Amino acid sequence: xxxxxxxxxxxxxxxxxxxxxxxxxxxxxxxxxxxxxxxxxxxxxxxxxxxxxxxxxxxxxxxxxxxxxxxxxxxxxxxxxxxxxxxxxxxxxxxxxxxxxxxxxxxxxxxxxxxxxxxxxxxxxxxxxxxxxxxxxxxxxxxxxxxxxxxxxxxxxxxxxxxxxxxxxxxxxxxxxxxxxxxxxxxxxxxxxxxxxxxxxxxxxxxxxxxxxxxxxxxxxxxxxxxxxxxxxxxxxxxxxxxxxxxxxxxxxxxxxxxxxxxxxxxxxxxxxxxxxxxxxxxxxxxxxxxxxxxxxxxxxxxxxxxxxxxxxxxxxxxxxxxxxxxxxxxxxxxxxxxxxxxxxxxxxxxxxxxxxxxxxxxxxxxxxxxxxxxxxxxxxxxxxxxxxxxxxxxxxxxxxxxxxxxxxxxxxxxxxxxxxxxxxxxxxxxxxxxxxxxxxxxxxxxxxxxxxxxxxxxxxxxxxxxxx
Numbered sequence: 515x516x517x518x519x520x521x522x523x524x525x526x527x528x529x530x531x532x533x534x535x536x537x538x539x540x541x542x543x544x545x546x547x548x549x550x551x552x553x554x555x556x557x558x559x560x561x562x563x564x565x566x567x568x569x570x571x572x573x574x575x576x577x578x579x580x581x582x583x584x585x586x587x588x589x590x591x592x593x594x595x596x597x598x599x600x601x602x603x604x605x606x607x608x609x610x611x612x613x614x615x616x617x618x619x620x621x622x623x624x625x626x627x628x629x630x631x632x633x634x635x636x637x638x639x640x641x642x643x644x645x646x647x648x649x650x651x652x653x654x655x656x657x658x659x660x661x662x663x664x665x666x667x668x669x670x671x672x673x674x675x676x677x678x679x680x681x682x683x684x685x686x687x688x689x690x691x692x693x694x695x696x697x698x699x700x701x702x703x704x705x706x707x708x709x710x711x712x713x714x715x716x717x718x719x720x721x722x723x724x725x726x727x728x729x730x731x732x733x734x735x736x737x738x739x740x741x742x743x744x745x746x747x748x749x750x751x752x753x754x755x756x757x758x759x760x761x762x763x764x765x766x767x768x769x770x771x772x773x774x775x776x777x778x779x780x781x782x783x784x785x786x787x788x789x790x791x792x793x794x795x796x797x798x799x800x801x802x803x804x805x806x807x808x809x810x811x812x813x814x815x816x817x818x819x820x821x822x823x824x825x826x827x828x829x830x831x832x833x834x835x836x837x838x839x840x841x842x843x844x845x846x847x848x849x850x851x852x853x854x855x856x857x858x859x860x861x862x863x864x865x866x867x868x869x870x871x872x873x874x875x876x877x878x879x880x881x882x883x884x885x886x887x888x889x890x891x892x893x894x895x896x897x898x899x900x901x902x903x904x905x906x907x908x909x910x911x912x913x914x915x916x917x918x919x920x921x922x923x924x925x926x927x928x929x930x931x932x933x934x935x936x937x938x939x940x941x942x943x944x945x946x947x948x949x950x951x952x953x954x955x956x957x958x959x960x961x962x963x964x965x966x967x968x969x970x971x972x973x974x975x976x977x978x979x980x981x982x983x
Contacts, residue, residue, distance in 0.1 A: 556568050558969040558971065595972055605663060605667065624661055675953065685941050702925065742759065754811070759812050778808065795816070795817065901919070
């Protein structure tokens with residue numbers, strides 16, 4: 515396979531994320547036919563029962579360019595094609611080797627991604643369905659297949675590279691092999707930390723929601739209204755409200771434990787007491803119970819922090835800031851002990867580059883524009899007062915209010931790569947190369963165990979030819 519070591523590194527770009535499903539329709543709906551009626555999209559490769567379309571390659575090529583590590587050469591179209599070929603080979607081999615990803619491993623991601631797409635349509639499912647020309651269940655099914663494929667590829671890749679590590683000597687050797695005039699140039703970077711407080715709704719607010727749900731329940735029991743119409747009117751679950759709150763059948767263990775415990779304690783047709791989960795407070799009706807699954811509908815209402823709750827969080831963070839400034843506590847310890855952002859708290863509160871893991875970010879990787887412009891007004895070494903902001907809930911895709919302290923620890927000028935300043939980047943690149951070599955060895959064997967057919971137009975990529983030493 516021509517230049518496979520470099521090519522297989524491209525695979526890493528596709529394993530950490532799955533393209534948001536909302537992009538799928540936009541990029542494929544215009545690629546199916548030309549005005550003349552000729553087929554524009556076409557199959558460019560087959561790997562057993564899996565295919566690669568021309569449109570798949572185009573989307574993945576653009577994605578790989580956008581995710582390529584700064585300072586290093588972006589992948590070519592052939593390299594991306596080869597990486598897609600390896601991905602399909604992994605899927606085919608997973609079937610042969612009985613590498614299984616269960617629905618339970620997939621369902622939470624599917625619901626999360628569906629809700630994120632739904633939020634792009636203002637939470638209006640009818641608008642979403644009209645835009646895609648498919649029902650919510652059809653869309654979820656397609657997202658399910660995408661997520662399951664990605665998790666299968668990740669599991670296969672993990673079994674191949676396992677827990678590979680690199681030594682300082684290997685990093686140094688990798689660096690020394692790069693011609694001095696070819697060393698990558700890195701733009702200016704910053705080191706930024708945060709301590710986050712997510713204001714919790716007060717007991718009073720939760721009691722208000724519980725009373726509202728109990729009032730709704732009473733109206734239903736008295737026959738004044740039906741459950742479905744009240745779900746459409748009041749539920750804040752965008753994925754089920756337009757179905758009258760109907761969630762469909764789920765297996766045991768697939769829903770929030772508090773929700774499931776209440777649902778399974780009910781008789782068919784019975785409505786339970788309001789119950790709180792990580793998503794909010796639910797009013798649940800059990801519709802049908804089978805041996806290994808059950809169907810419910812619910813009305814979800816989310817208690818929200820009041821202005822007073824947010825002000826309390828601000829005061830707590832400003833008190834923490836004073837302790838840090840008096841050297842009574844380090845920023846890293848405060849972040850680890852008190853920050854409610856799991857993505858940064860275990861890293862001393864610092865943002866890290868998703869590619870290298872280093873605590874240094876370029877403007878390109880500092881994706882939050884509000885964060886970027888806030889840092890631009892701060893001096894190096896300073897900690898901000900408590901700042902309000904909104905972040906996307908990773909489970910629901912909805913914006914939620916939060917408060918944070920920002921620590922502008924350091925800034926680094928633009929420079930050419932060197933071992934002292936860029937060790938973590940070079941270490942990540944060294945590890946990618948080492949993993950790619952392991953994948954290359956695997957590919958040489960695996961490609962002979964499955965059927966592969968490539969469109970002649972892509973013969974130039976030499977995807978199945980091994981490097982000549």
